[in-house]
Amino acid sequence: MPDEKSQDQESYISDLVRAGDKDRYLATLLAPAHLREHLFALHCFDLEIQAISDRVVEPLAGEIRIQWWRDWLLEYRRKGQSGNPVADSLHMAIETCGLPTGLLLEMLDGWISVIQREVVSDCRTMEDRLIATERPILSLLAQVFGIEPDSLTDLSNPAVYAGYLRLLKNIGTNRACVRDFIWDDLLLPGDENLDPEEMSQKLVSEIAKLALKHQSGTRADFAKMPKKMRPAFAHLAVIGPELSKTGSNDAWFLKITGSINPIKRQWRIWRAVSTGRL
Numbered sequence: 001m002p003d004e005k006s007q008d009q010e011s012y013i014s015d016l017v018r019a020g021d022k023d024r025y026l027a028t029l030l031a032p033a034h035l036r037e038h039l040f041a042l043h044c045f046d047l048e049i050q051a052i053s054d055r056v057v058e059p060l061a062g063e064i065r066i067q068w069w070r071d072w073l074l075e076y077r078r079k080g081q082s083g084n085p086v087a088d089s090l091h092m093a094i095e096t097c098g099l100p101t102g103l104l105l106e107m108l109d110g111w112i113s114v115i116q117r118e119v120v121s122d123c124r125t126m127e128d129r130l131i132a133t134e135r136p137i138l139s140l141l142a143q144v145f146g147i148e149p150d151s152l153t154d155l156s157n158p159a160v161y162a163g164y165l166r167l168l169k170n171i172g173t174n175r176a177c178v179r180d181f182i183w184d185d186l187l188l189p190g191d192e193n194l195d196p197e198e199m200s201q202k203l204v205s206e207i208a209k210l211a212l213k214h215q216s217g218t219r220a221d222f223a224k225m226p227k228k229m230r231p232a233f234a235h236l237a238v239i240g241p242e243l244s245k246t247g248s249n250d251a252w253f254l255k256i257t258g259s260i261n262p263i264k265r266q267w268r269i270w271r272a273v274s275t276g277r278l
Contacts, residue, residue, distance in 0.1 A: 009085050009088065009089060010037045010040070010089070012085050013037070013040045013041055013044045013085060013086065013089045014028075014036070014037075014040045016044050016047070016086070017040050017043045017044050017047065020043075020044075020047040020051075021043065021047060021235070022265070023235035023238045023239075023265060023269065024043045024235045025040075025043075026235070026265065026266055026269050027231045027232075027233075027234040027235040027269050027272075027273070028040055028043065028231060030230075030231045030234065030269065030270065030273045031145075031231040031232075032228070035144055035145065037089065037092070037093070038092070038093035038096060038097055038144050039141060039144055039231070039232065040089070041086070041089035041090045041092065041093040042090070042093060042137060042140055042141055042144065043141075044086050044089065044090075045086055045090050045104070045137075046107075046137045048086050049066070049069070049107070049108065049111050050111075050166070052065045052066065052111070052115065053111060053114050053115050054170065056115060059115050059116045059117060062115035062116075063112065063115060063116070066108050066111060066112055066115065069087075069108055070105065070108055072084075072087055073101045073104055073105055073108075074101075074105075076091050076094075090104075093144070097143060097144050098143075099140050099143055099144070100140075100143075103136040103137075103139055103140055104136065104140070106132070106136050107132075107133060107136035107137060109132065110129065110131075110132030110133040110136070111133055113129060113132070114129065114133065123186065123210065127160050127163075129163075130159060130160045130162075130163030130164065131156055131159045131160060131163075133163065134158075134159035134160070134162045134163045134166075135155050135156065135159035138155050138158055138159055138162070138232065138233070139152060139155060141232035141233075142155075142225075142229050142232055144232070145226070145228050145229045145232065146228075147226065147229055153221050153224065153225075155221070157214050157217035157218045157220075157221055158218045158221055158222070158233060158236065160214045161211055161214040161215060161217075161218040161236060161240075162236060164207055164208075164210055164211035164214070165211060165236065165239050165240075167207055168204060168207055168208065168211070168239075171200055171203055171204055171207075186203070186206050186207075208243050211243055212243050215240055215243065218236065218240075218278060219240075219277075219278045222236075222272070222276065222278040223276045223277070223278070225276070227273075227276070230272060230273045230276065231273055233272075233278070234269045234272040234273045234278075235269065236272075236278055237268045237269055237271070237272035237277075237278045238260060238265050238268050238269060239260075240278065241268070
């Protein structure tokens with residue numbers, strides 16, 4: 001039986017996920033009860049690393065935080081409990097589920113290029129970056145359900161799709177980061193002179209089109225997944241149906257966070273887990 005301290009930690013971690021990404025929180029509640037704390041730990045770690053990228057102004061500050069996590073992953077078995085609830089929950093997930101720390105280190109490597117604001121020259125480079133930051137965590141979530149890595153699909157489509165949805169949310173909630181999302185083949189000549197509002201709307205429209213290209217592949221991959229694994233990906237069901245609306249109303253996606261009716265959000269997640277339709 002879990003002690004009071006572990007229950008408090010699990011509650012703290014789930015509350016962080018609920019505050020950081022309500023859709024992931026709702027999807028995780030549909031997973032078997034004995035796996036939820038490990039899924040929450042992975043989601044919370046992912047949100048923590050994303051937050052480092054979102055918050056830092058100077059790349060060096062972000063690199064220091066990423067290095068802390070890298071050192072912890074390399075030494076957690078020797079050092080034991082760290083006092084950091086996110087790290088300690090992740091420790092429990094790794095040990096209980098036999099998760100490979102190599103994937104977490106790969107994920108950190110992917111985020112370093114984001115934090116360093118490395119120039120993205122084209123769409124292919126951006127999608128490679130999204131695969132590097134998103135695919136490791138998706139693979140680990142699947143492994144929590146006992147899915148062997150060799151039996152997984154490539155997960156590139158879900159990774160890129162999830163990454164584009166994250167970019168869209170970021171543009172909507174952090175206008176200051178808009179310039180970070182521009183790459184050479186995304187805009188037309190002269191678009192760089194648009195004012196911030198027009199630039200945001202232009203980026204939302206173009207990135208939504210790119211996400212739509214990966215939507216059908218993601219849905220096909222999701223439909224083939226074992227039913228028990230669906231809660232790891234069901235959060236992608238919430239925003240996906242709205243992507244096509246950005247063509248006629250580019251500003252719509254700038255208000256995406258919290259704009260969908262809560263009951264509709266829950267229903268889309270429940271339907272995805274129940275039917276395999278993303």
